[in-house]
Amino acid sequence: MASDTAPQNRRKRRTATSRVTMNDVAARAGVSAQTVSRVLRQPELVGDEVARRVREAIVELQYVPNSAASQMASNRSGIVAAIIPTISASIFAETVQALSDVLVPEGYQLLLGNNEYDLAKEEELIRSFLGRGPDGLVLSSTHHTEATKALIAGASIPVVETWDWEDSHLDLMVGHSNVHAARAVMDHLVERGYRRIVFAGVTNAGDFRAKARLKGYRAAVKAIGLDTERVLTLTGKPLSLASGAETMSRVRGEFPEADAVFFSSDVFAAGALLRCVRQGLRVPHDIAIAGFGDFDFSAHLVPSLTTVSVRAGEIGRHAANLLLARMRGEAVPTPRIDVGFELIVREST
Numbered sequence: 001m002a003s004d005t006a007p008q009n010r011r012k013r014r015t016a017t018s019r020v021t022m023n024d025v026a027a028r029a030g031v032s033a034q035t036v037s038r039v040l041r042q043p044e045l046v047g048d049e050v051a052r053r054v055r056e057a058i059v060e061l062q063y064v065p066n067s068a069a070s071q072m073a074s075n076r077s078g079i080v081a082a083i084i085p086t087i088s089a090s091i092f093a094e095t096v097q098a099l100s101d102v103l104v105p106e107g108y109q110l111l112l113g114n115n116e117y118d119l120a121k122e123e124e125l126i127r128s129f130l131g132r133g134p135d136g137l138v139l140s141s142t143h144h145t146e147a148t149k150a151l152i153a154g155a156s157i158p159v160v161e162t163w164d165w166e167d168s169h170l171d172l173m174v175g176h177s178n179v180h181a182a183r184a185v186m187d188h189l190v191e192r193g194y195r196r197i198v199f200a201g202v203t204n205a206g207d208f209r210a211k212a213r214l215k216g217y218r219a220a221v222k223a224i225g226l227d228t229e230r231v232l233t234l235t236g237k238p239l240s241l242a243s244g245a246e247t248m249s250r251v252r253g254e255f256p257e258a259d260a261v262f263f264s265s266d267v268f269a270a271g272a273l274l275r276c277v278r279q280g281l282r283v284p285h286d287i288a289i290a291g292f293g294d295f296d297f298s299a300h301l302v303p304s305l306t307t308v309s310v311r312a313g314e315i316g317r318h319a320a321n322l323l324l325a326r327m328r329g330e331a332v333p334t335p336r337i338d339v340g341f342e343l344i345v346r347e348s349t
Contacts, residue, residue, distance in 0.1 A: 019064075020061045020062065020063045020064070021063075022036050022037065022063070022065075024061055024063070025054065025057045025058055025061055025063050026057075028057035028060065028061060029050075029053040029054045029056070029057040030053065031050060031053065031054060035050060035054065036054055039051050039054040039055065040065060077132065077133040077134055077135055078107055078108055078109060078135065079108065079109055079110075079111050079132060079133070079134040079135060080099070080103055080108050080109070080110055080111070080134055080135060080136045080137070080138065080320075080323060081110075081111040081112075081113070081126075081129040081130075081132070081134040081136075081137050081138070082096065082099060082110055082111070082112050082113070082137075082138040082139075083112075083113045083114070083115050083122055083125055083126070083129075083137075083138070083139055083140060084096065084112070084113075084114055084115075084140045085114070085115055085116065085117045085140050085141070085207075086114060086116060086117070086239070087114050088239060089239065089267075089293075089295075090295060090296055091293050091295065091310060091312040092140070092312070094312035094313045094316065095140075095162065095163075095312045095313065095315050095316035095319075096110070096112060096316065097313070097316065098312070098313040098314075098315070098316025098317045098320065099138060099316040099317075099319060099320045101316075101317070101320075102316070102317055102320035102321060102324070103320050103323070103324070106324060108135070108136075111129055111132065111134060113125040113128075113129065115140075117207050119143065119144060119145050119148070120145065122139070122141075122144065122145075122148060123144070123145050123147050123148045123151070126148055126151050126152065127151060130151060130155050134157065135157060135158075135327050136157055136158045136159070136160075136323040136326065136327050137152065137155075137157060137158070137159040137160070138159075138160050138162060138319050138320075138323065139159060139160070139161045139162065140161075140162055140163050141161065141162075141163060141164055141208060141209075142161045142164040142166040142168060142169050142170075142173065142175075142208075143164075143208045144170075149170065152170060158171060158172065158322075158323055158326035158327060159171045159172065160172040160173065160174060160319040160322055160323055161173045161174075161175070162174050162175055162315050162316075162319050163175045163176075163209060163310075163315060164178075164208065164209065164212075165177040165178075165338060169336070171335070172319075172322045172323070172326070172332065172335050172336070173335070173336045173337070174315050174318040174319045174322065174336075174337045174339065175315065175338070175339065176310060176311070176338060176339050176340055176341045177212075177338070177341075178209045178210075178212035178213050178215075178216065179212050179213070179215050179216040179219065180216065180341075181213070181216065181292070181308045181310075181341045181343075182212070182213040182214070182215070182216025182217050182220070182262070182292075183216045183219060183220050183223075184308070184341070184343045185262055185290050185292070185306075185308060185343065186216070186217060186220035186221075186224065186262065187220065187224075188290075188306070188343060188345060188349065189260050189262065189288065189290065189349060190220075190224055190226075192284075192288070192349055194259045194260035194288055194349075195226060195227070195259065196226075196227070196230065196255070196257050196258050196259045196260070197217075197221075197226065197230065197258070197259070197260045197261070197262060198230040198231070198232060198251050198255050198258045198260070198261045198262070199213075199214055199217040199218075199229075199230065199231050199232070199261075199262050199264075200231075200232040200234065200247050200250075200251065200261055200262070200263050200264070200268065200272075201213060201214060201233070201234060201263060201264025201265070201268070202233075202234045202235065202237060202239070202264060202265070210264040210265075213264050213292060214231065214264070217229075217231075217262060230255050230258060232247060232250055232251060232254065232255075234247060234264075234268070239265060239267050239268070240267060240271065241267060241270055241271035241274065242271060243267075243268055243271060244263065244267060244268035244269060244270060244271020244272040244273075244274075244275070245271040245272060245274060245275035246271075247263075247268060247271075247272060248261070248271070248272035248275040248276060249275065251272075251287075258287060259287060259288065260284075260287065260288035260289070260290070260349070261287065261288070261289050261290070262290045263289070263290065263291045263292065264292055265291060265292055265293055266291035266292060266293040266294065266295040266297075266298045266305060266307050267291075267293075267295065268291070269289050269290065269291030269292075269298075269305055269307070269348075270291070270295075270297060270298070270301060270305065272289055273289050273301055273303070273305065273348060274301075276289070277302075283303055283347075283348050284303070284347070284348055284349050288306075288348060288349040289305065289306070289348045289349070290305070290306045290307065290348065290349055291305050291306070291307040291308075292307060292308045292310075293307060293308065293309075293310060294307045294308065294309035294310065294342075294344055295307075298344075298346075299344075299346065301348075303346070303347030303348045304346035304347045304348065305346055305347075305348045306343075306344065306345050306346045306347075306348050306349040307344050307346070308341050308342070308343055308344065309341060309342040309343075309344050310339075310341055311339045311340065311341065311342070314339045315339055318337045318339065322335070322337070
């Protein structure tokens with residue numbers, strides 16, 4: 001008696017050696033392999049009826065183009081590697097989304113890595129990514145190990161450093177000055193009458209942007225002529241609401257005279273604000289709070305949070321367009337783009 005599985009047995013699983021080829025698709029559609037290639041890469045050069053037959057054959061045969069062969073023929077991988085410091089912050093997600101919005105329609109795919117603000121981990125990621133032959137590289141800082149710099153120089157591919165604004169850079173750069181942004185926050189607080197201002201932020205080894213904001217704070221204290229620096233460093237603390245709440249308690253204990261706190265991130269600032277609400281402190285009447293980043297939730301807190309918008313999407317779009325130009329061999333008239341920042345004044349100050 002025939003087995004119930006006979007029809008399935010007759011449908012043999014394909015192996016690597018029996019994989020569907022472009023010639024198979026061409027034969028099924030009644031066209032040449034060159035025409036199939038055009039449908040895949042330059043469909044505007046093929047008539048609608050021919051293109052329809054080719055696409056139907058592709059679906060029917062479950063044809064998957066051999067990207068490795070295509071890469072060898074074109075001497076390009078179609079990959080752009082990007083490294084961000086953390087996947088937990090929405091602002092970096094905005095940059096990645098903008099990169100994808102520009103690059104994917106141009107035939108590129110993103111290879112994404114997370115270095116957790118660790119330069120050694122960034123070096124490991126770059127070493128691994130370069131083994132895949134990316135056509136371009138997007139980094140989230142201008143700070144790297146010497147080994148990383150040597151790897152990138154040896155790869156001879158375009159690289160865009162983002163989120164920073166430094167005199168020292170490898171190739172292309174898109175970012176903003178964290179020092180100037182911090183100074184803008186301080187100027188605003190002083191204009192509102194605050195004088196005993198605390199800076200609270202992470203100064204972990206790899207978070208150079210937070211260190212730049214601290215540098216801006218210190219420059220403002222000196223330039224404005226405030227009585228003294230008041231700094232709480234959150235070294236080793238995770239980027240979380242709990243860390244912000246804990247820091248607010250430290251501020252009240254170590255600087256009871258403080259009339260304002262400038263946090264290096266909206267996440268910390270939000271946690272601090274919520275702690276104030278629980279403790280019956282009126283913001284900004286008893287103490288003002290400012291953050292950095294203009295996260296989605298910042299406008300919806302009660303009171304809403306004064307912060308700095310860093311235009312994450314613009315960073316991604318400009319970085320992608322600079323890379324595209326370089327990867328096409330086109331001239332780049334502006335290799336350094338400062339996207340600036342915007343001080344968003346809300347109720348918390």
